[in-house]
Amino acid sequence: GNSVTQMEGPVTLSEEAFLTINCTYTATGYPSLFWYVQYPGEGLQLLLKATKADDKGSNKGFEATYRKETTSFHLEKGSVQVSDSAVYFCALRDQGAQKLVFGQGTRLTINP
């Protein structure tokens, strides 16, 4: 079945550091890929998405590229801020399917 594996957390960085959160997936078809962010005490918000191979999703300085050859969708940001502290979820949705499959989440803490 479909699955998503994220790098284990928690991840702690200093402000202005470079961020990478790894995400790999297993899917039978050609899924769309997503990164969601959850700030403390809140629900999830879509951060970015990519719907086909080699697409790059970007938002708020975050980027992720859909790599079919390595089945990966790693999240990157060049210079993180304290306000980026949150839990980040990678997710996929297979073609023709209605539901999303989520990874286990990665907790990110940015220290000033």
Add this chain to the structure above:
Amino acid sequence: DGGITQSPKYLFRKEGQNVTLSCEQNLNHDAMYWYRQDPGQGLRLIYYSQIVNDFQKGDIAEGYSVSREKKESFPLTVTSAQKNPTAFYLCASSPTGTRDTGELFFGEGSRLTVL
């Protein structure tokens, strides 16, 4: 403003009691979902509904029940048969058909604690 409203935000329950979590949306979305979130396990799908009066089991439906009598509402009942109900519950919705962008829209969640 359009959005998804979950209530209550916090709920305490004694063992053996059923409890119902409310989820209402005014986004005119056809599909609605319930996810359970546990530390280190991400989100797991409990039930989802693509249209009024129809719903499907997700990956962890045992011990839960839902109804979809109205497009706007998708309540989740956590029954006494659920072995470990303490968790954070998230409701979501999405459009279907030509309006579907793949994105799910989430409520702020309900935290259930069984005493």
